[in-house]
Amino acid sequence: MSATYKAIQVTKPGEFETVMKPLVDPGPGQVRIHVEASGVCHSDAGTVEGSFPISWPRVPGHEVVGRIDALGSGVQGWAVDQRVGVGFLGGSCGYCEFCRNGDLVNCRNQEFTGIHSDGGYAEVMIAKATGLVRIPDDLSSADAAPLLCAGLTTFNALRNSPAKAGDLVAVLGIGGLGHLAVQYARNMGFELAAISRGSDTAQLAKKLGAHHYIDSSATDSAAVLQALGGAKVIVRQYKGDR
Ligand SMILES: [Zn+2]
Ligand SMILES: [Zn+2]
Known part of the structure; x- marks a missing residue:
């Protein structure tokens, strides 16, 4: 690999620039990743617009898949050439107290990729080994990347919900997150109602596995859900989701 790599960074609110950055070695507990795919999440807009506190310049991107090409000191359990997300x-x-209780998600010292550190809109990124997940060989990098934010958000919402297979589950909004929620819900065995505005989305929702499509601009969605027996869970599109 050459001594520089290409990155897309944000220099001030709303402004991107393409730069060549010097390749650096990963620090203790970190790995260096040769990026193969990076999803584009709506939360990246927080980096681009500066709505998170950010020290510029900053490379956005927090749905990243690539291969480890260097290990920092003290990294255990990971190997060069391994594909990670x-x-x-x-x-x-x-x-910290939360980590010691096994509640890693609420770690007090958790950094946010693309906000506190440079993310995946680049050929190379440095990541903490404790933030890595393995990517199965039969999942392409481009298919895996969006699962690392949009996917896990909707998957965890469903798997931690009280609904059981056979229950009616509604997904409100078939966007970047909703279209994944529909596929998870169908494959988890729920009876699935997709809700969106207009008739254009009906075909996509059905193709992704929805049993019912409710056009919220033409009908009272709540009444339709009640007529279907009532939804055990409604996965609602966060207003920032596109
Ligand atoms: Zn912690
Ligand atoms: Zn995200």
């Missing part, structure tokens, strides 16, 4: 939560510290 990095999501929004950049890695837990391992010693």
Whole structure:
């Protein structure tokens, strides 16, 4: 690999620039990743618009898949050439009260990828080893990347819900997150109602596995859900989701 790599960074609110950055070695507990795919999440707009506190310049991107090409000191359990993913939560510290209780998601020292550290809109990124996940060989990097934020958000909402297979589940909004929620819900065995505005989305929702499509601009969605027996869970599109 050459001594520089290409990155897309934000220099001030709303402004991107393409730059060549010097290749650096990963620090203790970090790995260097040769990026193969990076999803584009709506939360990246927080980096681009500066709505998170950010020290510029900053490379956005927190749905990253690539291959490890260097290990920092003290990294165990990971190997060079292994394909890995990095999501929004950049890695837990391992010693705070939450980590010690096994609640890694709520780590007090968690950094956010693309906000506190440079993310995946680049050929190379540095990541904390504690933030990595393995990517199965039969999943392409481009298909895997969006699962690291949009996918895990909707998957965890469904798998931690009280609904059981056979229950009616509604997905409100078939956007970047909703279209994944529909596929998870169908494959988890729920009876699935997709709700969106207009008739254009009906075909997509059905193709992705929805049993019912409710056009919220033409009908009272709540009444339709009640007529179907009532939804056990409604996965609602966060207003920032596109
Ligand atoms: Zn911690
Ligand atoms: Zn995201």
